[in-house]
Amino acid sequence: QAVLTQPASLSASPGAPASLTCTLPSGINVGTYKINWYQQKPGSPPQFLLRYKSDSDKQQGSGVPSRFSGSKDASANAGILLISGLQSEDEADYYCMIWHNDAHVFGTGTKVTVL
Amino acid sequence: QVLLEVSGPGLVKPSQTLSLTCAISGDSVSSNSAIWNWIRQSPSRGLEWLGRTYYTSDWYRNYALSMRGRITISPDTSKNQFSLQLNSVSPEDTAVYYCAREGHGDFGIEYWGQGALVTVSS
Numbered sequence: 001q002a003v004l005t006q007p008a009s010l011s012a013s014p015g016a017p018a019s020l021t022c023t024l025p026s027g028i029n030v031g032t033y034k035i036n037w038y039q040q041k042p043g044s045p046p047q048f049l050l051r052y053k054s055d056s057d058k059q060q061g062s063g064v065p066s067r068f069s070g071s072k073d074a075s076a077n078a079g080i081l082l083i084s085g086l087q088s089e090d091e092a093d094y095y096c097m098i099w100h101n102d103a104h105v106f107g108t109g110t111k112v113t114v115l
Numbered sequence: 116q117v118l119l120e121v122s123g124p125g126l127v128k129p130s131q132t133l134s135l136t137c138a139i140s141g142d143s144v145s146s147n148s149a150i151w152n153w154i155r156q157s158p159s160r161g162l163e164w165l166g167r168t169y170y171t172s173d174w175y176r177n178y179a180l181s182m183r184g185r186i187t188i189s190p191d192t193s194k195n196q197f198s199l200q201l202n203s204v205s206p207e208d209t210a211v212y213y214c215a216r217e218g219h220g221d222f223g224i225e226y227w228g229q230g231a232l233v234t235v236s237s
Contacts, residue, residue, distance in 0.1 A: 033222075034221075034222045034223060036222075036223035036224065044229075045213055045215075045227035045228065045229055045230050046162070046213075046227055047227070048223070048224065048225040048226075048227075051221065051222075051223045059221075061225065095162055097162075097223065097224070098222070099222040099223070102177050103164060103177065103179055103180070104152070104154070104164035104167075104224065105164070106161060106162040106163070106164065108161060109161060109162070
């Protein structure tokens, strides 16, 4: 089973940008996948933020602020969630997900702390 | 807006069967544009996809490899819901169980139910 690797934690100040990575295992080319991103706050289910395959194939979740955006780093074989200008309400866990080999595969999650 | 509500026992004994139901409002379990998923989350295993069912002229199912042989996901069109059965449970199956909806061709899940904690313990 594929494992999507995310940094365990990230801390940043309010107003600062935050870049969350989701690294795919070698042998799985990030360029061919739609990367889904979710935000989860304590006691709540994950909330869909966005889906990104390319600049021409992407979808923002309903009501999701435009400060959340997706991209990829092909050299790192990783999907990226960029939060441009952290706000206190962005403090949460963030997960990536792909559809691979007839299964949804989740990332390990990143806990974002707003200092 | 799609709303999903999980119901079922919160406590299951080891070796028994875990059974949960997901009631759907705002959509149809038989919709040709929707796929219905079960996912669970635990501190030790993180988010784990279990399986899904959908209808496109016939009913189809996909199950996680790790669950095959123990899992059944079934639609109930009369009640507009779908269910999860997990056999031979152990304490490692203790988790919050979510039902969720994805759109055909989206390759992603957009709507999640609130989830239900199921504890496996004698």
